[in-house]
Amino acid sequence: AQSVAQPEDQVNVAEGNPLTVKCTYSVSGNPYLFWYVQYPNRGLQFLLKYITGDNLVKGSYGFEAEFNKSQTSFHLKKPSALVSDSALYFCAVRDGGSYIPTFGRGTSLIVHP
């Protein structure tokens, strides 16, 4: 079984400040972890993924995420937030034997000018 938790429904941050969107997961095997972003009235866009290798992965739009096996976490980060980063962010996990990910409930990121 696989599951994802995004403990925050909403994250508020001022423009220029660093941001973190939290994600923890549970899988029976090796985790394949993903972050997606959804802008209003749009589909989901892929941001980044962790499959293997370096624990810090970099993705689109300056985002990065850190895989922490001991804490079963994969938090999304960005050093300096932009107003245009305001969107809904989804974490997803898949174990190595499945093509189908499980999505978290999503975190609404609001970046204030």
Added chain:
Amino acid sequence: SAVISQKPSRDICQRGTSLTIQCQVDSQVTMMFWYRQQPGQSLTLIATANQGSEATYESGFVIDKFPISRPNLTFSTLTVSNMSPEDSSIYLCSGAAGSNTGELFFGEGSRLTVL
């Protein structure tokens, strides 16, 4: 990455009617999926669309309510049958290129409102 086109992008439907959503991918994909995203909620997988055979439905979803076709590797349709207001939702088509390390890519979604 592949580009997915969905239509209609939105529609307002009457109770009891059915609507078919089309999903076209600009390249061949191994896996295609249909998701539902209800207001303020996460994505729920409806089914995996299998080429040339019956779709594989998740618990709580049945073929009579959500018939799915996939005649080839680039096209699929989802029909929402005998709609009720509870079917008001965003329906998302997604695809995967085949490697199980790959990410999904999504269409823009079809926003259905049932009156």
